[in-house]
Amino acid sequence: MKLTATKVDKVKPRSKDAKYTDGRGLYLLVKMTGGKYWRLSYRHLNKQKTIALGVYPDVSLALAREKAAEAKKMIAAGEDPAQIKKARRVNKIEDSQNTLHAISTEWFEIKMGDKSDGHRKRAWRLLEREILPYLGSHEIRSISANELLVPLRKIENKGNLETAHRAKQTIGQILRYAVATGRADRDCSVDLKGALKTPKEKHRAAITSPDELGQLLYTMDQYGGGIVVKTALLLTPHFFLRPGEIRHLKWSDINWKEKRIEVPKEIMKMDFPHIVPLSTQTFAILEEYSRMSPKRSIYVFPSARGASRPLSDNGVRTAFRSMGYDNDTVCPHGFRSTARTLLDEELGFRIDFIEHQLAHAVRDVNGRAYNRTTHLQERARMMQKWSDYLDSLKQKAKKKIDEKRKSL
Numbered sequence: 001m002k003l004t005a006t007k008v009d010k011v012k013p014r015s016k017d018a019k020y021t022d023g024r025g026l027y028l029l030v031k032m033t034g035g036k037y038w039r040l041s042y043r044h045l046n047k048q049k050t051i052a053l054g055v056y057p058d059v060s061l062a063l064a065r066e067k068a069a070e071a072k073k074m075i076a077a078g079e080d081p082a083q084i085k086k087a088r089r090v091n092k093i094e095d096s097q098n099t100l101h102a103i104s105t106e107w108f109e110i111k112m113g114d115k116s117d118g119h120r121k122r123a124w125r126l127l128e129r130e131i132l133p134y135l136g137s138h139e140i141r142s143i144s145a146n147e148l149l150v151p152l153r154k155i156e157n158k159g160n161l162e163t164a165h166r167a168k169q170t171i172g173q174i175l176r177y178a179v180a181t182g183r184a185d186r187d188c189s190v191d192l193k194g195a196l197k198t199p200k201e202k203h204r205a206a207i208t209s210p211d212e213l214g215q216l217l218y219t220m221d222q223y224g225g226g227i228v229v230k231t232a233l234l235l236t237p238h239f240f241l242r243p244g245e246i247r248h249l250k251w252s253d254i255n256w257k258e259k260r261i262e263v264p265k266e267i268m269k270m271d272f273p274h275i276v277p278l279s280t281q282t283f284a285i286l287e288e289y290s291r292m293s294p295k296r297s298i299y300v301f302p303s304a305r306g307a308s309r310p311l312s313d314n315g316v317r318t319a320f321r322s323m324g325y326d327n328d329t330v331c332p333h334g335f336r337s338t339a340r341t342l343l344d345e346e347l348g349f350r351i352d353f354i355e356h357q358l359a360h361a362v363r364d365v366n367g368r369a370y371n372r373t374t375h376l377q378e379r380a381r382m383m384q385k386w387s388d389y390l391d392s393l394k395q396k397a398k399k400k401i402d403e404k405r406k407s408l
Contacts, residue, residue: 003028005061008036026068028056038064040071044080051082070182077180083110084181098183100143100174101136107177119313123170130155130167140175141184145191152196161199168192205327206334208341214393216330218401219323221394229315231289232301236316236332238282238387240339240358243317243332247310249300251290259283260380274359275373277380279387339386347389349382357382 003022011020013034020028025041036056042049053059053067071081087106104127112120134151135143148171155164171189178184207213217237223230232246239246241263248267255262261276268274278286286300297307301315316332336358343349357379 003061008056008061011036022061022065024068024072026053026064028064038067040068040081042071042075042081044075044082049080049082051085074181079110079180098140098178099136100138100140101132103140103178103181103183104132104136104174107174111173111177126163126167126170130163131171140178143175143188145188148189149192149195152192156196161197164196165199168196205329205331206337206341207330208338210342210346210393211397213338213342213390214397216325217390217394218397219325223319223323225319225322226304227289227292228301228304228311229319231285231293232311233316233319234285235282237335237338237390238279238383239276240336241276242336243313246332247299247301247313247315250298251300252298254286254300268359272359275376275379276357277376277383279384281387281391282383342389343382343386347382347385349385350378353378353382
C-alpha cells in the first residue's frame with residue numbers, strides 16, 4: 001500500500017530501524033533515533049543499489065516521488081543515479097545550476113572516464129576553448145539551435161571545419177546526457193544538420209597493390225613487439241573496424257559460440273551495433289591470445305599503462321613506424337580502404353556486402369537502413385575469403401623473399 005502524507009508525518013520510531021514502502025523501490029527509512037530518510041532501491045548493471053533522496057520533512061512525500069521518478073528516468077537511459085549524484089557533489093553542482101558548463105563537467109567525468117588521456121584532453125580542450133566561453137553560463141534547457149550555431153560558426157570561419165563538426169557532435173552527446181538525466185527536453189543539435197560546411201574528405205594512406213600488401217603482411221608477421229600490440233596489429237587487416245573500435249573491444253564483445261564479435265553501438269562511429277564474423281584464422285588468433293594474455297582487463301587490448309585503459313591510439317601506428325612504414329604509406333585506418341578496394345576489384349564481392357561490413361550507413365532500395373544481421377551469412381563467407389586471400393598474399397611474399405635469400 002502506498003504511503004500518504006499523513007502516515008509519513010505520524011509514523012513513530014520503533015526499537016529498531018523500519019522501512020515503509022511507497023512502491024517501485026521508494027521507501028521511508030525510519031531510524032530508531034527518530035530520523036526519517038527517503039531511499040530508492042534499484043538495480044543497475046545487475047547490481048542492487050540504493051540512493052538517498054533526502055530527509056523528511058525537508059523532502060515531502062510528493063517531492064520524494066518526483067526525485068524517484070527522475071532517478072528512474074536515468075536508470076531507464078542506462079545511467080546510474082548514484083554515480084551521477086556523486087559527480088554533482090564532487091563538482092558542487094546543484095539542481096538549480098543546470099548550466100552547460102556544469103553538466104558538461106558532469107558528463108565528462110562520467111562518460112569520458114574510460115577514454116585515453118589524449119582523447120580526454122582533446123575533448124575538454126575543445127569545450128573549454130570553443131564552446132563554454134560563449135554558452136557555459138546558459139541554463140542548458142534554454143539553449144536553442146541558433147545559439148549553439150554561433151560558436152560553431154566561429155570555428156568554421158577559422159577554416160577548422162572538422163573541429164566544428166567534432167564540437168557539434170560533442171555538444172550533442174552532452175545534450176542527450178542532459179535529456180537522459182532530466183535536465184533538458186531535447187537535443188537541439190540535431191536541428192543543425194546541414195548547417196555547417198562539409199570538410200573535404202582526407203584519404204588515409206592505404207596499400208591497394210596485392211604484391212605490396214603481401215609484403216606488408218609478411219613484415220607484420222615478423223614484428224617482435226609485445227603480444228597485445230602484435231595481436232591488434234595482426235587482426236587489424238582482417239576486421240575492417242576503425243582503430244578506435246578495435247582498441248575499445250572488450251572480452252564480453254566476443255561471442256565464442258557463434259564465432260563473431262558483437263560490437264556495441266557505444267563504440268561504433270555510426271552509433272549502431274555491429275557484427276564482425278570471425279574467419280577461422282582470426283578465431284584461432286583470438287583463441288591463442290586469450291590463453292596467453294592474462295585477463296587483467298575488461299579490454300581485449302589493454303594499455304601498458306594500466307588495465308583500466310584500452311591500448312593507446314598510437315600503439316599499432318607506432319608498430320608500423322618501427323617496421324619502416326611512414327604515415328604517408330600505411331596507417332591502421334587505411335586497411336578499411338584496402339579491404340573495400342580489393343574485395344571489389346580482386347575478389348568480386350558485392351559492394352553492399354562490403355559497405356555493410358565496413359559499418360557504413362547502407363540502405364536498401366526502399367531507403368530502410370539494414371540492421372546488423374543483414375546479409376550476415378554472405379558477410380561471414382566474405383570475411384573467410386578475405387582472410388584466405390590475405391594469407392595467400394603473405395605466403396606469396398614469403399616465397400619471393402625465401403627465393404631471393406637462396407639466390408644470394
